[in-house]
Amino acid sequence: MVAPDMEKIVSLSKRRGFIFQSSEVYGGIGSTWDYGPLGVELKNNVKRAWWRSVVYDREDMEGLDAAILMNRLVWRYSGHEATFSDPLVDCKQCKKRFRSDHIQGKTCPECTGELTEPRSFNLMFQTYVGPVQDDSGLAYLRPETAQGIFVNFMNVQQTMRRKLPFGVAQIGKSFRNEITPGNFTFRTREFEQMEIEYYCKPPKYLQSGEKDDVQLHQEWIDQRFSWYVRLGIDPSRLQKRQQETAELAHYAKATTDIEYLFPGSLGWSELEGIANRQDYDLSAHSKDIAEADLERLKLSKNTDSVQKLDYFDEQYTDPETNKKGVRYVPYVIEPSAGADRATLAFLCEAYNEELVSEPKESDLTQLRETCAAAAKNLEKKVAEAEKQRAKGADLKAEGPSLEQLKSISDALANAVAGLPQTLLAFEDVCNMQGAERLDVLKKVRPIAAKLCDEFTRVVLKLHPQLAPIKVAVFPLKKNEPRIVEVAKKIRQDLQPFLRVVYDDTAGIGKLYRRQDEIGTPFCLTVDFQSLDDSTVTVRDRDTMQQERVAIAELATHLCKKIGLSIF
RNA sequence: GCGGGUGUAACUCAAUGGUAGAGUGUCAGCUUCCCAAGCUGAAAGUUGUGGGUUCGAUCCCCAUCACCCGCUCCA
Numbered sequence: 001m002v003a004p005d006m007e008k009i010v011s012l013s014k015r016r017g018f019i020f021q022s023s024e025v026y027g028g029i030g031s032t033w034d035y036g037p038l039g040v041e042l043k044n045n046v047k048r049a050w051w052r053s054v055v056y057d058r059e060d061m062e063g064l065d066a067a068i069l070m071n072r073l074v075w076r077y078s079g080h081e082a083t084f085s086d087p088l089v090d091c092k093q094c095k096k097r098f099r100s101d102h103i104q105g106k107t108c109p110e111c112t113g114e115l116t117e118p119r120s121f122n123l124m125f126q127t128y129v130g131p132v133q134d135d136s137g138l139a140y141l142r143p144e145t146a147q148g149i150f151v152n153f154m155n156v157q158q159t160m161r162r163k164l165p166f167g168v169a170q171i172g173k174s175f176r177n178e179i180t181p182g183n184f185t186f187r188t189r190e191f192e193q194m195e196i197e198y199y200c201k202p203p204k205y206l207q208s209g210e211k212d213d214v215q216l217h218q219e220w221i222d223q224r225f226s227w228y229v230r231l232g233i234d235p236s237r238l239q240k241r242q243q244e245t246a247e248l249a250h251y252a253k254a255t256t257d258i259e260y261l262f263p264g265s266l267g268w269s270e271l272e273g274i275a276n277r278q279d280y281d282l283s284a285h286s287k288d289i290a291e292a293d294l295e296r297l298k299l300s301k302n303t304d305s306v307q308k309l310d311y312f313d314e315q316y317t318d319p320e321t322n323k324k325g326v327r328y329v330p331y332v333i334e335p336s337a338g339a340d341r342a343t344l345a346f347l348c349e350a351y352n353e354e355l356v357s358e359p360k361e362s363d364l365t366q367l368r369e370t371c372a373a374a375a376k377n378l379e380k381k382v383a384e385a386e387k388q389r390a391k392g393a394d395l396k397a398e399g400p401s402l403e404q405l406k407s408i409s410d411a412l413a414n415a416v417a418g419l420p421q422t423l424l425a426f427e428d429v430c431n432m433q434g435a436e437r438l439d440v441l442k443k444v445r446p447i448a449a450k451l452c453d454e455f456t457r458v459v460l461k462l463h464p465q466l467a468p469i470k471v472a473v474f475p476l477k478k479n480e481p482r483i484v485e486v487a488k489k490i491r492q493d494l495q496p497f498l499r500v501v502y503d504d505t506a507g508i509g510k511l512y513r514r515q516d517e518i519g520t521p522f523c524l525t526v527d528f529q530s531l532d533d534s535t536v537t538v539r540d541r542d543t544m545q546q547e548r549v550a551i552a553e554l555a556t557h558l559c560k561k562i563g564l565s566i567f
Numbered sequence: 568g569c570g571g572g573u574g575u576a577a578c579u580c581a582a583u584g585g586u587a588g589a590g591u592g593u594c595a596g597c598u599u600c601c602c603a604a605g606c607u608g609a610a611a612g613u614u615g616u617g618g619g620u621u622c623g624a625u626c627c628c629c630a631u632c633a634c635c636c637g638c639u640c641c642a
Contacts, residue, residue: 007635015578015592021633027615028633123640144642179568180639193642243641257641270641338642356602446590449579453591453603476600505594509602516602527600537601544602 002237003351004428005264006184009344012458016518018042018347018468019185031181031188038518041468041499043192043343046231047171049465050194050337053227054169061196062160064170066148069129069139073304077284078147080124080140123176125189141175146334148172149197150281153309153330157199164311164330165216167198171339183266185340192339196220199330202279205316213253213331217276220335221256224272228258228342232463233349237261239268250298251280258337260345271345272337279329282309286329293329350460350519356544359420359455367426367447371416374444378409408441423451460519461542464562469520470498471558474511476527478504487526490536490551497555498562516541522558 003009013019018039022032035043055061075081125141128134142148149168156168171194181187198220203212211219221240229235243255255275259268280297283289286308294301309329316326382405408429415425426448430441464470471494475487484504491502501520503511508525515523523539530536530551537546538557549557 010634011578024633026632030633174642176640176642178640182635184634187640187642191642195642247641255641265636273641336642341642446580450590455603457603474601477598479598480600507599507602507604509604511603512601513603525601529600539601546601 002234003263003348006262006266006348007264009263009347009351010184012351012517013039013347018518031178032190033185033188038468039343042347042462042466043339045466045468046343046346047192047194047339049231050227050339050342051169051171054167054196054335060166062156062162062166062168064149064152064156064168065172066145066152066170068142068173068175069127070142070148070151072139074147074151074285075124075140075143077302077305078150078281079284080143080147081122123178125175125177143176144174144336145170145172145193145195146197146281146336149195150309150332151285153197153199153282154307157311164313165198165200165211167196167333169194169196171195183262183269185344186262186266186269188340194337194339194342196333196335197281198333198335199282199311200333201313202328202331205313205326205328207315213276213278213333217254217256217274217333220333221258221274224274224335224337225258228260228271228345231346231466232461233260233345237349241268249275251277253278260341260348262345263348269341270338271341272335274333274335277332277334279331281332282329285309289329346462346466347460350462352459352461353424353452354457354459355421355423355455356457357455359423359451363451363455364419367444367451368416368419370443370447371412374441375409375412375416378405378412381405382409412441412444420455423448424456427452457513457516459516459541462519462521464521465564467519467521468499469501469515469518470562471500471522471524472511472515472520473500473502473524474508474526475504476508476525480528482531483526483528486530486551487524490524490526490554494555494558497559498564512539512544521562524554 010019013036014021016038017036020034020036021028022034023029051063055063072081124143127139127141128137129139130137149170152168156162157166160166172192173190174193175190178187178189181189185191198216200213200216201210206212225238225240228238237260239259239261241257241259243252243257248255253276255273257270258272258274260271261267262269278297279293280299283293283297284299285302285305287302287305288308289299289302293299310327311330312325312327314325317324318326385405411425411429415422415429418425426444430445430448460467473487473491473494475483477483487504488502491500494500503514505511506514512523519541521541523541525537525539525546527537529548534551535548536551536554538549538554539546
């Protein structure tokens with residue numbers, strides 16, 4: 001299973017130090033979140049896994065970390081100043097909102113009501129560079145990291161002596177003054193991107209056997225898709241969605257989104273977009289672009305740039321003139337991922353609630369009795385509602401609808417019938433639409449919750465490479481100094497290789513549960529046998545199985561399991 | 568920005584027009600030979616914030632902020 005709804009994730013995130021609401025002591029600020037001690041580890045691990053995959057594991061990639069503040073002209077020529085604003089109008093009658101450039105005429109297309117004057121929402125945050133707050137110092141916080149890569153094209157290509165095709169990767173914060181942020185960290189105004197610009201030859205200049213932009217685009221789509229799968233996303237909750245021609249930005253030849261099935265109302269939502277942008281961006285920032293190309297790309301002449309961002313291809317031979325070498329503006333494939341979105345997806349995917357041990361029938365008596373009473377009451381309410389409906393009268397506004405009552409009643413019956421395996425289902429029943437207004441269910445909730453506390457666990461089945469803490473070390477008895485000493489020594493010895501914690505503030509069962517909840521893949525327990533033979537038990541998070549491993553072998557053993565190099 | 572809902576201890580929730588309780592969690596001590604065990608004790612909230620009505624508000628009213636669910640967006 002995965003997280004049933006986003007609230008579970010929000011609550012766990014707060015409780016266990018993954019993600020906090022920003023500026024909470026002042027009542028918060030809209031849609032802004034802080035990553036806590038475990039959240040920063042998780043997100044760093046996501047970013048590191050990405051960097052490793054797209055930079056280190058390939059031979060054709062370089063990294064970059066460009067400034068957030070850039071010359072305003074970057075945003076003028078990239079098109080953001082003009083087009084990254086949405087002129088919005090609202091219908092005064094039906095309250096619907098439209099983009100004024102998307103509608104014909106001056107009345108609401110839905111109800112023909114009167115519209116407000118268009119208001120322009122430029123999505124870029126503005127600021128002023130230097131002491132004078134006037135137009136001369138106006139700057140923007142970047143709304144995407146991509147432009148920093150484009151304007152550095154020549155720098156990277158020449159200093160690294162790169163030949164096409166090659167790419168540049170960058171991770172960094174971007175800012176958009178979104179009109180409607182929300183869904184936890186899914187859409188925020190300050191967010192982190194993991195972007196690649198992969199430069200390649202335009203079709204015209206390909207040598208035989210070289211891949212064209214269409215093939216490379218497809219390869220990136222497949223590679224990026226499998227990255228998520230390799231790190232634990234179930235392919236059934238991951239999809240590629242090719243954008244319709246009408247959806248495409250005019251400069252994009254094709255775009256495929258990678259979408260994840262988030263819990264709750266968010267549903268299928270974009271993690272990453274992989275676009276074939278052709279030669280649009282580099283041309284936009286270049287001087288001396290030929291008229292025909294400007295026209296093709298719907299660009300206006302760049303009168304400010306001092307460079308032409310092009311590439312000298314010395315291998316190319318003109319088939320007509322036989323002349324060697326040619327200059328052209330490369331095409332670009334852009335895989336653009338959201339670091340916060342990926343992190344959120346991994347969290348949602350990892351979330352599990354499981355039955356750890358089976359309660360005895362005697363443990364369930366109270367739950368069964370309370371549910372029987374609730375079921376009876378629900379039956380009555382359903383009958384009442386049906387009678388009302390037969391009379392043609394609408395249900396009382398304050399009560400749950402007949403359909404809600406019926407589905408709650410069914411769900412409750414199923415949960416009871418499936419006991420004890422369905423212990424976890426009761427909370428879901430209590431959270432169903434309309435359930436909050438049923439007093440009978442309010443009695444079920446705490447009883448079920450108590451049982452869940454005892455017989456179930458929350459476990460984050462994060463990929464070990466993403467887990468914030470890799471290893472936890474426990475003494476089986478904390479009032480046995482010899483055991484404690486060995487455990488603390490192990491923690492110290494593993495520290496250089498792995499993120500490791502020591503904990504002795506609870507019984508062994510509780511210590512395991514705590515680590516399960518934050519996704520720690522391995523727990524080491526030092527017991528009396530350890531004192532004799534210098535081994536410890538290594539407990540696996542997912543299977544809860546234990547094996548004995550020699551203390552001296554721990555670092556190698558664990559690094560191998562996690563898939564990290566010891567050096 | 569518009570409509571609906573919510574806001575009480577770290578979390579999940581309860582209660583009342585007379586200034587708040589439970590469970591979980593946390594901390595300390597004892598205990599414990601492997602899956603949220605037990606015992607003892609402790610800390611913790613100007614009931615989101617600011618106004619108003621009232622002798623008195625956490626509860627009623629208004630505003631504001633934040634979050635959740637619907638309209639927009641694309642990392």
